[in-house]
Amino acid sequence: MTNGPVLSKTRFMAGHQCPLQLWFKVNEKNAPELEIDEVARVRMDSGTRVGNVARNYYPGGLLIEGERYEYEKKCALTQEAIDAGTTVIYEAAFEHENTFVAIDILELEADGWVIREVKSSTGVKDEHIPDIAVQLMTARAAGLQVGRAEVVFLNRDCKYPDLSNLFATEDVTTRVEELLADLAVLERRLQLVMIQEKPEIEPGGHCDTPRDCPFKARCVPELPEHHVSTLYRLGKEKARSLVAQGVHTVDQIGAEVKLSATAARQVDSVRTDQIVIEQGLRGELNTLSFPAAFLDFETVSMAIPEWDGCSPYTQVPVQFSCHVMAADGSIEHYEWLAEPGGDPRSALAEALVNACEGAASVVAYNAGFERSCIKGLVNVRPELESELLSIAGKLVDLLPIVRNNVYHPQFHGSFSIKSVLPALVPGAGYAELEVASGDVAALKLEQMMRGDLEGSTEELREALLKYCEMDTYAMVELYHRLLEVADQAAA
Secondary structure (H helix, E strand, O other): OOOOOOEEHHHHHHHHHOHHHHHHHHHOOOOHHHOOOHHHHHHHHHHHHHHHHHHOOOOOOEEOOOOOOOHHHHHHHHHHHHHOOOOEEEEEEEEEOOEEEEEEEEEEEOOEEEEEEEOOOOOOOOOHHHHHHHHHHHHHHOOOOEEEEEEEEEOOOOEOOEOOOOEEEEEOHHHHHHHHHHHHHHHHHHHHHOOOOOOOOOOOHHHHOOOOOOOHHHHOOOOOOOEHHHOOOOOHHHHHHHHHOOOOEHHHOOOOOOOOHHHHHHHHHHHHOOOEEOOOHHHHHOOOOOOEEEEEEEEEEOOOOOOOOOOOOOEEEEEEEEEEEOOOOOEEEEEEEOOOOOOOHHHHHHHHHHHOOOOOEEEEOOHHHHHHHHHHHHOOOHHHHHHHHHHHHOEEEHHHHHHHHEEOHHHOOOOOHHHHHHHHOOOOOOOOOOOOOHHHHHHHHHHHHHOOOOOOOHHHHHHHHHHHHHHHHHHHHHHHHHHHHHHHHHO
């Protein structure tokens, strides 16, 4: 290897998305955009866990070990393993002209070596093809006889406890071969990008494909508050088309643009800077009967299932909060949070039935999620089927009630409760909570359920309970506010 910067697979994929992203990663290694937050780190750890488990399905291999930047050492160890007749190698390392790759699983078969790239997804994505292609290109250039390239991914049809079919594979050799000529040209370009002055790259669709570039804010000018991209369900391509026509903000959209009723309501609200309320709001709110149970679940979604009947990424409820409002407005709060270890669903189902006993309506925000969770519990507690399906049958969804009847300029095209609540109920927020977002809650719950946390979890449990309680109390506050604006519209 030369003394210049190494074009690792990670760097290659950054450059494949945008050469400027690669330049930043090489020349500004300590850029704040490259700091990894807790959620991203745990997701990376989950991917590593999947890769480690996949090795068990290709047993007897040799792991090539070494520090991250010990490129020459790892390449030498790989060659030694090949020369010694090793037929399965994990993290096999190859280098050619300062491009370096490490292959998840390399196995010798009759027609040559098979490159297997392990992904924690449940299928092959387009972005996986150049990823494995650069590995094949580099390994061949280093002298390896590669016969086939495969992506190994999690199998949706696998159900715990039978994990014999946890992984599925897809031969992507043909798709990979079709990319090699273009990738060889790109490789030479990226080698130069790393050592030359910062390239001039215009922002475009590549800024968020296949994922958001961490440096996007440096290239894309700050957008006005009500940019057309915030129009409800407009889509990125249509937004770019409108911008190209000189339409930059929602209020500039002309009558010739065909809009849904929801999007038209948004345009009216932004133009007048006023909340827009439909006359039908009160009627929809009147579909609630009392006592009304305001319900929210928190779930975990493990890549490698650990409980009976679960597949990769099955969403399993492990916590709920329930505020029960009587007809006179009085409220009782019920909550439940699983203890680490063991399948939580049976105990949760029983606690849920008790909490919702006597409720005439069960209120949720985006109720399809709650309905799915409840119906999933029937498989675990079939003797509670009648009670659980009764709860599911009483669900009233606040989301479409809001979407079909209300728009506030501060929604910014989103009807998530995290957008709707602060706009309609100022001061009701999550910022002061230790756990302040659904992503963090899911992360902490999975860590707790897996037993990955060291020391006492009492403070964390308290924080999780407060977060989930805030979710359902927020729905109560939102319901009261919707009644107020409905009355204002009727006045």
